[in-house]
Amino acid sequence: MSEVEVRDLTVEYQTSVGWLPAVAGASLDLRAGQITGLVGESGSGKSTLALSLLNAVPAPGRIAGGTIEVAGVGDLTRLGGKQLRKARGGAIGYVFQASQNSLNPLKTIGRQLLDLGRSHEVGDLRALIARAKDLANRMGLDGDRVLDSYQHELSGGMRQRVGIVFALVLNAKVLILDEPTTALDMLSQASVLDIVRKVHDENQLSTLIITHDIGAISEIADRLAVMYGGRIVEDGPLLDVLRRPTHPYTKALIGATARITGDVDGARALPGRPPDLTTVARAGCVFRDRCPFAVEVCAQTEPELETFESGRRRACHVEPSTVLTGPVLTGTTGTPAAVGEPA
Amino acid sequence: MAATATLAASVRSRRPALTAFRKAVTRKPGRIIGLAIIVFFVLLAICGPWFYGRLAVDPNSLYAAPSAKHWLGTDFAGSDVLQEVVTGARYVLATAALSALFTSLFGVTIGLVAGYQRGLTDSALMRLTDFVLTIPGLPLLIILSTVWNFGSPWKMGLILGVTGWGGVARAVRSQALSLRERGFLEAARGLGLSRRHILLKEMLPNVAPYAAMQLMLSMIAFIGAEVGLFFLGLVPFSSTNWGVMLNQAVFSGGAMETPSALIYLLAPLVCILVLTLGIVLFLDAIDELFNPRLRERV
Amino acid sequence: MIQARGITRTYQTHGSFTGDRTVRALRGVDFTLPDGGAVSFIGESGCGKTTLGKILTGLETFDGGELVVDGVELSKLRPRQREKYFRRIQMIHQDPYSALNPTRTVEATLGDPLRMRAREKAAAGEQAGSWRERAAELLTLVGLEPTAVLPKYPHQLSGGQRQRVVIARALTVDPTVLIADEAVSMIDVSMRLGILSLLRDLRARLGISLVFITHDVATARYVGDGGELHVIYRGEVVERGLTDEVILSPVHPYTQCLLSAVPVMRGLEEPGPDRTAPTAALDERTPTPGCLFQPRCPFAGAQCAEKHPVLVPFGLDAAGQGEAAAAEDGSGHVHACFYPESRRVVGVEVGAASA
Structure with missing residues (x-):
């Protein structure tokens, strides 16, 4: 069973020589309860693919074809406005590339969490905070302290974890992490990977990790998809692909x-x-x-x-x-x- | 095949600065309009007065309405308004250009050196900047006008420039400070390249778009300042320029009351507005002019 | 040859809320870099390894100890006289994106130092060839096509290509030492080995010695044979030995934590049986009178909180008798731990596991 089914997805960017595909006819399944690793070099289109799972390809890009079926939501490429906003965060949690720097430096983490709750029209903000604290605690953070902190008071690894808290606090069942370990040192990388695996198992998520580091992903993923030049060129169970790359x-x-x-x-x-x-x-x-x-x-x-x-x-x-x-x-x-x- | 491609690429990126300029300007219609406006006024300032020679006064037609002979009518003394606008442009533009030149020269040099040297040099230069920033330019000009004759744009430009570079210096310094921490400057110091090289070749191109932007904006401010001075009548009139025209239109011509002097009032005002618009529209292209990455964006 | 003896560097920070604080970035680092040799430093971010790199290239000063370059003690020289020595030590920056001036082409970037060098050579009566030829020669050496790369701006190059240009630029002044501070951490994994083997090549072909600073232990393996690996924690070297030896049989718990953190390529490797992790996050504010790593150490014992361990050869008793030996003889596998124990934390190749 797949939580997310991407079929023939084509994403194009407008350039001086016309519309060019950054992702060309990609098909990918995020299976329930599995961590899928999407590996590729810079420019392979992996981040574009991930962003289109939120239907959030930035201008001058557009989804030119294909479908993205998300369980319980429907075809994401057809959604717009409020429904789309609800799906982002509500169904799909996204941890952005360099999420170490994507927090607002002028607001405490707790305040930003409340903003998130309000924009998603969460009725019970207390429960939201409680859930965030619980998530943070289970990731080895001091929940109370973190919510009262400003971004600069947290280390790179801690911010990455806060990013995961934000992605999951609205009970998303799909978690997407874009380059979660880039710019972290080995010890922080190991602990972040460890936490992703733990959170994934505890919440029975379907997780997609996008990275250029095939070594880091091989530590925790169940499935591996390899991307090159906007195409998925190979995928399969991780151990099998690593042992027998075809x-x-x-x-x-x-x-x-x-x-x-x-x-x-x-x-x-x-x-x-x-x-x-x-x-x-x-x-x-x-x-x-x-x-x-x-x-x-x-x-x-x-x-x-x-x-x-x-x-x-x-x-x-x-x-x-x-x-x-x-x-x-x-x-x-x-x-x-x-x-x-x-x- | 690959060789031809790389050759083509190398030729493309080696194209002269002129091509880069053309590309950056023609990318958006607004920039073309902006540049056209600026060029128009510059030509007007340079060539315009040649066509008219001395100001011809026609005492028989005061405040004449626009006609074939006087396209924009005449003023209180029977001078042709169009002629005054054209001859007045030279003073306004020359002053603005000179003050902008002084501003950028002082501002960029002092900002760069202060940002790069830091320490004692920085402190000294910044105290000097603070001092300049506190000089009230307007009163100074008023006082100086009792001593100096501001008939030539040189003196006006010099005073405006000398009192106006503080902001640019501060801005350039802060840019220079952040540049200093960049890897390529550390590398340049590590390689033992001279200070002159580092300031002129490594740092200057990186602060140039910023400085140019400041320069253009300060030109707008300078035009406003000098025209304002003349308009308020704080500086004795000794030449024709837009500020004098405005002053005459309002205070002697009664443009606020009588419609006959309206064109006399509007002509210089519209010129100032259009010139400012031209500068603002052209500002948009500056980033791309200096930044090779933006220049070649697909 | 470069010798560092007890290099220390202390920073005073003036925080508006936190009050003044003393940060000891380096607490007495010793190492010897023979001509054509390689020394690696590994540690997590904030351990002082970047400060060390900056000190070695003269971008930062040291406030204790001595740096000896080719037999000359640098602290005895005036800053102007030091420049000559620091010029021979060139830095390869971590971030190839900020290490090149975005407004200058590769030709301009290489041309200026090359012309400066040519003038110096001419002044000294040496033969100086055309700088253009030299630029082409250097680019070829670092694995780039000169005609294609010379007219390009940095943004037209990939991360790996930029880092090669950075290396070529460092080579323009004929250095004898390269300092590579996280030289590959911002480059795509697929391009890293190319840069690493280039550095290795430069050692072999030009006899340039290398100081390799990284948080990724695996990359340290690729820069050359016979190199020493220093494990640095909060400004202090806690373990040192030949690279392969330290990786295969780490003794200090901190080294073991670092090595355990290296991802295991499942399917090709099995995780080491003794894999471990620090018990807490790095906290530099709480004073640690004993071993610096004690608050995070999974194996801390009774002595650790009270006494500060010093480097001793592995196999000797850590507490007392070892000290003299370590001071006299700095070579070999040494560590600063009261309870040293070799643990198998590194992944094992599948198939090799049984052997």
Whole structure:
């Protein structure tokens, strides 16, 4: 059962050369009770995808197609006005990227919480505060103290937790975290991840974590979706995807992660740079110019995201077995990284 | 293929400043209008008086209505209003430009040096700035006018500029202070680059949009100030300019009562309004002129 | 060669509500950086590691101890004379977005220090080639295509490319030491290894030594062999040893907490059996007369709240006898803990677990 079903979602941005897709035909399920990790480099469209789950793509962007079915709410792309506002926060809790800095510095946390309650027309504000305190306490914060604090009195890790309190205080069943551990040091990152897992389990949420750090996400996620150039290129159960990556990009991403175990010399950074809105390939596979497995067909037809075995999908023309046994991307040291836009 | 793309990219980003200027201005119609207005008035100030030479007075037609001969009618002395507006522009614009030049020169230099050096230099420069900020410009001008003849725009511009740079200096300093903490300035110091290099090449381009904006805004203020001085009659008239016209229209022409002097009153007023509008519209383009990131936004 | 002996730095803060407070950012840090060597410092944010980097590049002063660069004691020199030594130590900033001037192209960014360097060389009678050639050479060295990158503004480059430009800029003045302060933490994970292997390469090819400052222990592994790892907590080194040795068999509980926090790539790695975490959040306001880590330590014992432990070699008795040994001989695996115990906190590769 899925709490959120995204189907064929396309999000476009207006540029000087017309409307360009930042997310192109993405389909993704957030399964009830599971943590889904959405991994991609900067510019892969992962944050845009996450924002469209609130139907809050900022101008000059728009949802150009597809549906987002949220359990108990309906198709989010068709909602507007008050219904949409109720869904945001009420059904879907969102913790923004750099939420460490997204609190109002002039108001105490408690006051901002009351503002949130009033704007959502919560009748019983006392109960809201009580629930926030309870959430904060369970996350290892001193609820009373935190509500009386100003933003600057809290550390980065604490603010991140406050962000989660805000996202969940209205009893949202879906929790979305955008880069929750960026700019945190290792100890804070570990405790935030720990807390996300705990809160997720306690409240039986469906959680989506967006990150560029495949290492951090692998610690807590149940499922993994990999995004590149606005497309979801592979997804499946996390352990399985990490053990047997069948998309060359996933494989390269895993190989490019600095790890505390394993062979230092075996690790390889990804060559080249990730595409952005204007440089992403218009035809064929979006990854082909960085792909060691690319064949002729990759330049012509774009591979579809298809189920190739139970619970796993991939968008690649090359056989899974070839990718699995083939080489990781070839090294970068000394070789000039391609800088010019792919022609 | 990739090589041509990178070549094209390098040519594109190496385009001369002129192209960047054109692009930034033509991006929005308001900016084109603003620039057109400014250029129009500048041309008017430079070339206008050549067409008219000395002020011709026609004593037979006082307060004449607009006609083919006098497009905007005449004033109390029978001078052509259009001619006065055109010749008056030179003084107003020259004064505003000069005072703005002094303001930015002093303001930016002192603000940058104070923000970068900090310590004793900073304290000394900022006390000087505080002192300048406390000089009441208007009374000073009134007192000076008893001694000086403000017939040439130089003196008026100098006084307005010398008393007006305090705000710019404070603003630039605060920008410089925050820039100082940025990584690239730490790196420049670490590399051992000279102070001159750091101030002129690293910091100045970063405060430039800010300074330019301040400059344009202070020009508006200066135009208001000088016209106001003449309008109030606090400075003896020694040349034709918009402020004098306003003063004459109201206090001698009775423009408030008689409709015949209305055009005489409105002509300089509209000029001031349109010029201010032009500057405000053009302000919008300044950020993009200096900021390469905004310049190349898709 | 750089030697630091007991570097201390204390800040006085004047809070309007909190009152005056003394923050001891560094409490006597010693290390030796041999030519072409590498030293890493790891610790959480606020542990003083950034202050250390700034002191080493001359952007910050130290108020105790001595910094010796190539045998010259820097505190004996006047500030002007110090510049020459600090110029050889270049910093690679954490944030590649603020480390490059947004209004200047890569060409201008590299050109100015290169021309300055060329003038100096010419004045000294040395052969100075064309600065343009040198700029191209440096960009190639850091793995960028000169013709493509030179005319670009910083915002036209990705985070990884910017950091390479930052490294190229640091190399313009022919430094002997690079200080990398969180040099990869703001770059996409997928680009980090490229920067790390570049730093490693610079060590190997140019003999440049490296001070690597980070909160991410895993990245410290990639900057080079034979490097020493210093674990720094609240301005004090609490454990030191060869990088691999400290990572594989950490002794100090704080090191163990840091290493436990490194995410385990499940499916490829198993979590270490002794994984642990601090028992409380960092609180610098409460005085700690004993071990600085005692209030957060999961393994604190009776002595910890009263006595302050000093660095002693692992294997020796921590309390008394070890002290002399540590002072005489700073090398080897040392720690500052009364109850040292090697724990397996780091993840284990799947498959290697049984071995």
